[in-house]
Amino acid sequence: MKTKTEKYKSKRLGVAHRLAKDLDSVGMIDKWTMRELDVRALTPVKPLSPAKIVSIRRREKASQAVFASMLGVTVSLVSQWERGEKKPSGPSLxxxxxxxxxxxxxxA
Structure with missing residues (x-):
């Protein structure tokens, strides 16, 4: 059973990655190879500047309250990200x- 949805750089990489995961589940691919495929196929995460976070929110025409609600964080945290007081990391990033x-x- 799939427990999370993964986003891929492209549809082709997604197909290749899912196939590799199936091969890994039966022991046909080693863990090192699977980690390499994860890095190459999954959407990369790079630090976001406060201005970029504001830009994303404004592009989506969302208030800080709506944006925070959609991301599952507090309005205060979104405000801190946008002022550069805190930086998003982990799942939030x-x-x-x-x-x-x-x-x-x-x-949504």
């Missing part, structure tokens, strides 16, 4: 990266 790529409707 990944989610922001995907929203930048696919739009806010993607998380």
């Amino acid at each position: 990944k989610l922001l990266t995907l929203v930048a790529k696919n739009g806010l409707d993607w998380v």
Whole structure:
């Protein structure tokens, strides 16, 4: 059973990655190779500047409150990101990266 949805750089890389995961599950690919494929196929996560976060939110025509609600974080945290007081990391950074790529409707 699939527990999470993965986003790929392209549809072809997605197909190749899913095939490799199936081969890995039966022991036909080693862990090192699978990690290499993860890096090459999955959407990369890069740090986002405060201005970029504001730009993403404004492009999506969302208030800080709506943006925060859609991302599952507090309005205060979005405000801190936009002022540069805190930097998004981990799952929040990944989610922001995907929203930048696919739009806010993607998380709705």
